[in-house]
Amino acid sequence: MTEKRRRAPGMSPDERRAMIIATALPLVAEYGTAVTTSQIARAAGIGEATVFRVFTDKDELIDACMAEAMRPDHAVKEIASIPADQPLADRLAEAADALAAHLERIAAMTGALHSTGHRRREQRERPDGSGRRHSMRLIRDAVADLIDPDDDALRLPADQVADVFLGLLFTRPRTEELATPQLVEVFLHGALKDRAA
Known part of the structure; x- marks a missing residue:
């Protein structure tokens, strides 16, 4: 049978x-x-x-x-999974890598579509609020949560520091000489050498 x-x-x-x-x-x-x-x-x-x-x-x-x-869910989830007990510089470097992967995913998709003649539709804020601004808010909030454990050591509130960090990441020069840890170092400590040292 x-x-x-x-x-x-x-x-x-x-x-x-x-x-x-x-x-x-x-x-x-x-x-x-x-x-x-x-x-x-x-x-x-x-x-x-x-x-x-x-x-x-x-x-x-x-x-x-x-x-x-374009959905930020994967990047937000990766940022949220970064252990808060790591030094801030290490957390920010991991967040930068997660966001770079997110941007590369978007670039691969838009590049392939553009090169094969796809006409990009206007990106408007959707009625459910799930447009570009909403995505950026989710990413900013995840980075602010990542920074927040060091709030006492910051010159600005964590959400403002997150805004500045994201602005730096999204406009960073695409040069191989500037690795992510170096970018984070300059972001946290400035471009000037410590004269006291």
């Missing part, structure tokens, strides 16, 4: 949507708009028709991938 195979439990539309986006992200980052829904379906182990049960068309899927790449 042969045993009847059980089917895996079905996914909700939201779970299936998230799975398709997660599968499509690296493909869109590699191929841009040249990626096909057939490639995405094969990589996800589903039929192409399943993609179109969740997304109206490929453009909607690409927009969903871009929105996912």
Whole structure:
């Protein structure tokens, strides 16, 4: 007697949507708009028709991938997981690396889409408040929480220090001579040598 195979439990539309986006992200980052829904379906182990049960068309899927790449959740979670008992310089260096990875993820996606002719839609603040300003607020709050244990030693409140630190990170020169620990050192102690030493 042969045993009847059980089917895996079905996914909700939201779970299936998230799975398709997660599968499509690296493909869109590699191929841009040249990626096909057939490639995405094969990589996800589903039929192409399943993609179109969740997304109206490929453009909607690409927009969903871009929105996912821009979400700050991963960076915020990484920053929140940095141990507070480390020295402030080490915490900030880890935060800078997490934010650099976040920005590289966004750059890879936008670069691939731009190079394959995708027209970027205007980024407006969404009705649910989940636009660019909201994302920056989440990142700023995570960095401020990371800095807060050293609040007594700071010249400014932790949230203002976080703003200055993020401004420095997002405008930092892309030069290999300036490593993240050096950037953090200059941020915390200034560019002048300690004359007393």
